[in-house]
Every structure is written in C-alpha cells, then in structure tokens.
Amino acid sequence: MIVMKFGGSSVANAERIRNVASIIQAYEKDRPIVVLSAMGDTTDHLLEAADLAVQGQVDIAKVEKLHYDTAKELDLEIPAIAELLEELKTLLTGISMLKELTKRTRDYLVSFGERLSVRMMASYLQKEGTAAKFYDAWDAGFVSDSNYMSAELLDQVWESIPEKLGDYKEGKNKEIPIVTGFIAKDKKGIITTLGRGGSDLSATMIGAALKADEIQTWKDVDGILTADPRVVKDARPVSEVTYEEAQELAMFGSQVLHPRSMVPCRKSGTRVRVKNSYNIKSPGTLIVEKHSGPTPPVTAITSVKNVTLIDIQSSRMLGASGFMAHIFNQFLKWEISVDVVATSEVSVSLTVSSKIDLTGVLADLERVAEVKAKKGKAIVTIICDAAHSSRILADVFSALAKENINVQMISQGASKVNISFLVDEDHADDTVKILHQALFK
Numbered sequence: 001m002i003v004m005k006f007g008g009s010s011v012a013n014a015e016r017i018r019n020v021a022s023i024i025q026a027y028e029k030d031r032p033i034v035v036l037s038a039m040g041d042t043t044d045h046l047l048e049a050a051d052l053a054v055q056g057q058v059d060i061a062k063v064e065k066l067h068y069d070t071a072k073e074l075d076l077e078i079p080a081i082a083e084l085l086e087e088l089k090t091l092l093t094g095i096s097m098l099k100e101l102t103k104r105t106r107d108y109l110v111s112f113g114e115r116l117s118v119r120m121m122a123s124y125l126q127k128e129g130t131a132a133k134f135y136d137a138w139d140a141g142f143v144s145d146s147n148y149m150s151a152e153l154l155d156q157v158w159e160s161i162p163e164k165l166g167d168y169k170e171g172k173n174k175e176i177p178i179v180t181g182f183i184a185k186d187k188k189g190i191i192t193t194l195g196r197g198g199s200d201l202s203a204t205m206i207g208a209a210l211k212a213d214e215i216q217t218w219k220d221v222d223g224i225l226t227a228d229p230r231v232v233k234d235a236r237p238v239s240e241v242t243y244e245e246a247q248e249l250a251m252f253g254s255q256v257l258h259p260r261s262m263v264p265c266r267k268s269g270t271r272v273r274v275k276n277s278y279n280i281k282s283p284g285t286l287i288v289e290k291h292s293g294p295t296p297p298v299t300a301i302t303s304v305k306n307v308t309l310i311d312i313q314s315s316r317m318l319g320a321s322g323f324m325a326h327i328f329n330q331f332l333k334w335e336i337s338v339d340v341v342a343t344s345e346v347s348v349s350l351t352v353s354s355k356i357d358l359t360g361v362l363a364d365l366e367r368v369a370e371v372k373a374k375k376g377k378a379i380v381t382i383i384c385d386a387a388h389s390s391r392i393l394a395d396v397f398s399a400l401a402k403e404n405i406n407v408q409m410i411s412q413g414a415s416k417v418n419i420s421f422l423v424d425e426d427h428a429d430d431t432v433k434i435l436h437q438a439l440f441k
Helices: 014-026 042-054 061-073 079-098 103-127 157-169 198-209 243-251 259-268 323-333 359-365 386-402 425-439
Strands: 002-006 032-036 132-135 176-180 183-186 191-193 214-219 240-242 272-276 285-288 298-313 341-343 347-353 370-384 409-412 418-424
Touching: 002 014, 002 198, 014 061, 014 103, 032 103, 032 198, 042 061, 042 079, 042 103, 061 079, 061 103, 079 103, 103 132, 103 176, 103 183, 103 191, 157 176, 157 198, 176 198, 198 214, 198 259, 240 243, 243 259, 243 285, 243 298, 243 370, 298 359, 298 425, 323 347, 323 359, 341 409, 359 370, 370 386, 370 425, 386 418, 386 425, 418 425
Parallel strands: 002 032, 002 214, 032 176, 132 176, 214 272, 240 285
Antiparallel strands: 183 191, 272 285, 298 347, 298 370, 341 347, 370 418, 409 418
C-alpha cells in the first residue's frame, strides 16, 4: 500500500485532475490512498470571500465558477459539491451579519477547499470506472488539539487512522480513499487546520500510521534537485536523501516537504518519494533514514532571501552566564523564530525573516546591548556531509573570492548536514550558481 499526495497546482483545473486521475489509476495495483489539497487558488478565494463578508458582502463567485466549470468540463454532476457551496454561503452570511472572523471560523471556512477537491476527484475516478470514495479528514481518523489555524495532531491518530482506513489496507474495501489534506477536527468536533505543511503532514501521518510501503508526494519537477532549476539551469535530480537532509532543505528554502511532516515517517521509518506529476516514469528522489550507499560530500544547495541580520554586542556581558539566555528570551517573548546563529563571548549574530516586525524585540535588546539590524540579506545553505567541511569550505571560499562575493556570517549546523552563510540578497542567485559549478563538477 502507498500514500500519494497531490498539491493544489496538481488539481488546479479539469486538465490537471484528468492527469492526476491517470496517475492514480497507473498505481492502482499498489493500493493507493490519495491526499489532496484545495484546487488551485481556492484557499485564496475563500479568504477573499471572508474579507468581503466581514464588510457585509456575501460573494463566492470565484469558488463557484472554478468548481462548476471544472465539473462541467469533466462531465460530472456532483450534488455533494452543490451542498457544500450552499453550506459555504450560509457560513459567509453569518460572518457578514456578525462582521467578525475568528480563528475558529476561519478554519471552518478554509476547510471547504479541500472538501470540495476530494469530492471532485472521487466523482471523476468513479466516472472513469475506478472505485473511489472521498473522506473528510475526521472520517479518516484525524483528531487535533484546538489551536485553530495551527493545530497539532493528537497521539490517538496512530490508532484512529488504522481504525478508519484499516479495511482498505487489508483489502476488505476496494474503494480508493481520497482524503482531505490540511484539516482535522478537535475532540469537540470543531474543524481545525494544521498550519504550514499541513497537507504534507496529513499524507505522512496516514502513511506512518498504516505502515505504508511508501509515501509519495507529487511535484512538478523530477524529485529533489541539486539546486533551484530556475536559478541553476543544469541542476540535476538527487536520487536519495535522508530525513534529516530533507528537513534542512525545507528549512532553508527548498520546496520539498515541510520539516514537521517528516516527524511521523521518521518515527515509523516509512520511506518517502518525491515524484514528478509531469513525468511519471522518473524515479524521483527517495527520502530514507540513512543513505543506502556512501554519503555524498554535497547533496544540494539552496537559499532563502528576504533575511535580516541582527548583530548584538555588549562588553558589559563579558563572562556573564546569562547573556545568551537573556538574548533568546527576548525572541521568545516576541514569538520570533531565529534561523541561523553565530556567537562569540560578548556578541551574537543571528538572522530572522525580514517579514517580521522587529520593533519590540530590538527595543528590548537595546536595553542591554548595542544592536544593529541589516536588511537585504540572504542565507545560502549547502546540504552536505560535514565530515568533509574543510574541503567544502576551501572550495566555497576559493570560488566566491574569485567573484568578489563577501560572506558576512557562517554557521555549521549542529545537525552535521548543513553549512549556512550569509550574503547580500543581490548576490544570492549568483552565489548559488557559483557554488553549484564549484561543488558539482
């Protein structure tokens, strides 16, 4: 048995739904369970409708048009979609009367995207002669806490998912489950969303709980590549990475799988494969606990732009044991995530996203230290075997020196699978190109 996850772009319209259906049918002998995101821009359209509702206007024209046009093009009549759209109108009418959108209501609203998507796919597969059945996540055993907009799955899902989907795994039920990604219900029966990477987490949780042979996540490239193909034209597929390497790639800009989605499969040891929905014959990239052969010196290069560098220095804290604790307590207070850190006795340099409002944390830090914040930076990360770090760094600095690119900060990850450094954002793409040429000869 396998689990197959398709994102919103893979089911964006009738043509893409036909393509995904053909992929599902090609793997029918492997007993697939399918996890889907909302179609195309549906989630954005739902949030736009919510904004209008808060202003007193109920309008779901964009959502209706996409789904009714798609159903018509696929020659489908789907009463379940019409019922959901009526339910959506009722919800938006309530929001328009209250002129308020709570986190709880937002989760209920956003859930319509995935729920519409699975009904569309299941109906099309049935029309094409493939037995299929749609499942809302809670009907497949997904139970979460009540942290709306960023819920966490409860431990009981390790038992409830096999209870709900076990008959299919054992062959007693022949209908392919088409399951909503990204959503769940809490113990009170209220709809929640799983936050960033939620659909990936839905797929890996099903695969891990059911001890699937493989979890497949389908993208528009031939698996994980050595670099972003939009930046490096000769980037090439990587045949195998570890869970840890995949997590680091995702943390530092690569659109692979969200790091939190790796947790269930790391716990169960279930392998993950990244596949190309436009090239079904490509083997893709396998994500496993350990490399099956020798660990490659360098696996991939990735980058994150729109980064702010914060330099914090205080000679008054020389030898003070609480310096680091005080610094990071300020970021905890303001709920700001730190990406890369470099330290010395009396100074700390760290990076955060430039999208974050730093006014409060900078004011608190300035009470005990001299603080400088510099925007317009980028983090370039080399996913590698840190046992070869001396040779890798020698090649890196030699290549960058020839192009007069200055590295402003460097951090070798505690995970031993990455080396990250900071450059000006304007140099990010050139840096990735230069390093790819130097490290993948």
